[in-house]
Amino acid sequence: MDKPKAERTLVLLKPDAVQRGLMGEIITRFEKAGMKIVGMKLRWVDSERAGRHYGEDIIKRRGEKVRELLIKFITSGPVLAIVVEGVDAIENVRMMCGTTEPKSAPPGTIRGDYSHISYRYADLAGKAVENIIHASSSPEDAEKEIYLWFNEDEIFDYHTVYEIHTF
Ligand code: CDP
Ligand code: MG
Numbered sequence: 001m002d003k004p005k006a007e008r009t010l011v012l013l014k015p016d017a018v019q020r021g022l023m024g025e026i027i028t029r030f031e032k033a034g035m036k037i038v039g040m041k042l043r044w045v046d047s048e049r050a051g052r053h054y055g056e057d058i059i060k061r062r063g064e065k066v067r068e069l070l071i072k073f074i075t076s077g078p079v080l081a082i083v084v085e086g087v088d089a090i091e092n093v094r095m096m097c098g099t100t101e102p103k104s105a106p107p108g109t110i111r112g113d114y115s116h117i118s119y120r121y122a123d124l125a126g127k128a129v130e131n132i133i134h135a136s137s138s139p140e141d142a143e144k145e146i147y148l149w150f151n152e153d154e155i156f157d158y159h160t161v162y163e164i165h166t167f
Pocket of ligand 1: 119131
């Protein structure tokens with residue numbers, strides 16, 4: 001039988017989360033869920049790097065205009081990049097984020113608890129949907145995105161106290 005293996009995912013706390021002072025609260029949610037932070041850095045990226053994160057896939061799914069607004073948003077201030085590790089971390093973290101549109105994201109999710117804006121509002125305002133957080137959506141994306149934001153030596157293998165102590 002296969003042995004259980006931790007999975008890693010990339011989380012970005014977008015400029016709205018950083019500017020609103022929500023970093024600590026959101027990190028706490030992952031820690032409380034028992035997941036492990038194995039990499040973390042605050043970065044203010046330019047549109048070239050932002051465009052590598054939101055590339056062809058976003059054009060195909062959401063269109064060129066959304067990509068343009070999204071790049072403008074994600075480069076408008078610092079972003080906190082986090083590598084989160086845990087059991088089925090990709091799926092678990094996505095679930096904790098809630099749906100893309102904060103208005104439809106259920107209470108209890110990060111987008112549902114910390115935002116409430118709608119697609120309609122964003123359209124009328126001529127802005128991207130400012131929804132606090134990005135999380136990788138598949139193992140392929142996670143692998144690609146983690147190494148877009150982190151070097152190998154910026155991601156750490158360590159044991160939590162629960163892993164170290166056997167009482
Ligand atoms: O982030 P998520 O995976 O939930 O959604 P996505 O389809 O990968 O879109 C990436 C990001 O684009 C979203 O998180 C929104 O910030 C933004 N977006 C937008 O501004 N307008 C849309 N109509 C759709 C997405
Ligand atoms: Mg996505």
